[in-house]
Amino acid sequence: MTVPGLPMAVPSRDLPTRVRIHEVGARDGLQNEKATVPTEVKAEFIRRLADAGLTTIEATSFVHPKWVPQLADAEALFPMVGDLPVSLPVLVPNERGLDRALALGARRVAVFASATESFAKANLNRTVDEALAMFEPVVSRAKSEDVHVRGYLSMCFGDPWEGAVPIPQVVKVCTSLLDMGCDELSLGDTIGVATPGHVVALLAALDEAGVPVSALGVHFHDTYGQALANTLAALQQGVTTVDASAGGLGGCPYAKSATGNLATEDLVWMLRGLGIDTGIDLGRLVATSAWMATHLGRPSPSRTVRALSHEDTEEH
Template sequence: MTLPMVQPEAGLPERVTIYEVGPRDGLQNEQAVVPVEAKAEFVRRLLAAGLPVVEATSFVHPRWVPQLADAAELMGLLGDEGVDLPVLVPNERGLDRALELGLRHVAIFGSATETFAQKNLNRGLDEQYAMFEPVVRRALDAGLDVRAYVSMCFGDPWEGTVPVDQVVTAGTRLLDLGATQLSLGDTIGVGTAGHVKALVAGFEAAGVGTDRLAMHFHDTYGQALANAHAALRCGITTFDASAGGLGGCPYAKSATGNLATEDLVWMLTGLGIEHGVDLGAVVETSTWMAGVLGRPSPSAVVRALAGA
């Protein structure tokens, strides 16, 4: 299989963790329901390809995200293999379902802007923390690990640009609740490399080190890889990515596909950065899922290698 020439760059991390979000964030916006058996196969293939973390699903109300209405059934199909896979829990009821299944890793999903908090959570920007506080407290009391996402970190389709200080305040409040890691989301893909550096610097000035941050880029304007490279230069070592570049946000129509796992792996491999992922296996998985969905993969690397 074709691989890039390895040319390390000074000052970059030696190893990164790819946090695979394809089964949850990648599939959540699909209109045609993907069979639960195919979702389970998708998760298993991604794990077999060496991805260290695969976010399986979300315990959100089916009315809001019909594609993920089968969350409990999916986790049942995955059995013991699914216990250590993270799931999104939007509220206490979602946490109850995760606890009933004996899961060990959950995530909450906050907003850096008022408008998106209202549209996504039916809560105001400040009100969201009151909703999350008992979720995080109960999860931690039960011995679970909690990750936090904060969306609209680089721009909002209704409010426009989002000040760095506003994002830092929103993110640190989620960390202060007890989350161990904060994923910064470029939900509509408008971020640029300089903006990435400014945001990381803002968190560092607030006392949040890069070891507690992850980056979640969308490729709406073709900037996801450039932004990932900028984040690497800032010392970020965890990146969310979606196999085949699947994904979007049901509450923001301008949010197109996520950073493709294969595209990220190609860049990391060329930079000599360890990631532990079998590129060929992920490409095969994304090609298979493209067949399930009935359309080509958005990933440039998948298209190049699958057609080679």
């Protein structure tokens, strides 16, 4: 696919020169689909994402199939993509999940914590402290195996039951995850309520607490159309890792009318316009998301996918 209308690059001195996109579409995106995507299609999706230049592609989740039936094929899927020359993180909820991941040769894993008691109870059936206690042996064992560990932290900016989340509460859980050995953290705006000032305030508080910005990534949902603005605010504070989902796949079942994750294509378009390198071929990425949309039976919610797919159709 050709990309007829790339934005003019206008670099800014207060922004990083390169950003690593942590692609979550194959895991976080597909786990929220009502229909189960065939394993072969998932593998091809991951391969196409790698071919488009993405270097970190979250492949699947080793949770019990009862809880996430869409990802019940983790054991079958991971070996189908394990030869790719990219990082393939997987989600592990507990020691059993870690066992399954390590048995297949996974070298990057992630645990999924919550900044709020309500979401911890709804998602993990535990208190925040109980969840952290459950993750501690998982992280410890992973590190003993020289495996990279990412800590996801959901509800960093707002919770559907508790409302706005106090910044010190988020900082406390972040430092707990780092203290137990997590290599990096992903700050999640799970219901998409963050705004740029809130993002800046949280990052400033984490900096004051001694959390290096190099250990942080951001994960924004676009429920209220704020994901790109929030990402730009994070970049201005020195963040260089951004989570995104090809085609804007995924959402949050706890947010009414949630529109899903920040679309990778929309992010790449903005970053390219800012003169920030990602190493991603936007044309191939758009074609990949358009291809997946046909398998899901609906158009991609990504504005960039829609715009460039329309222009490509008109060209031909």
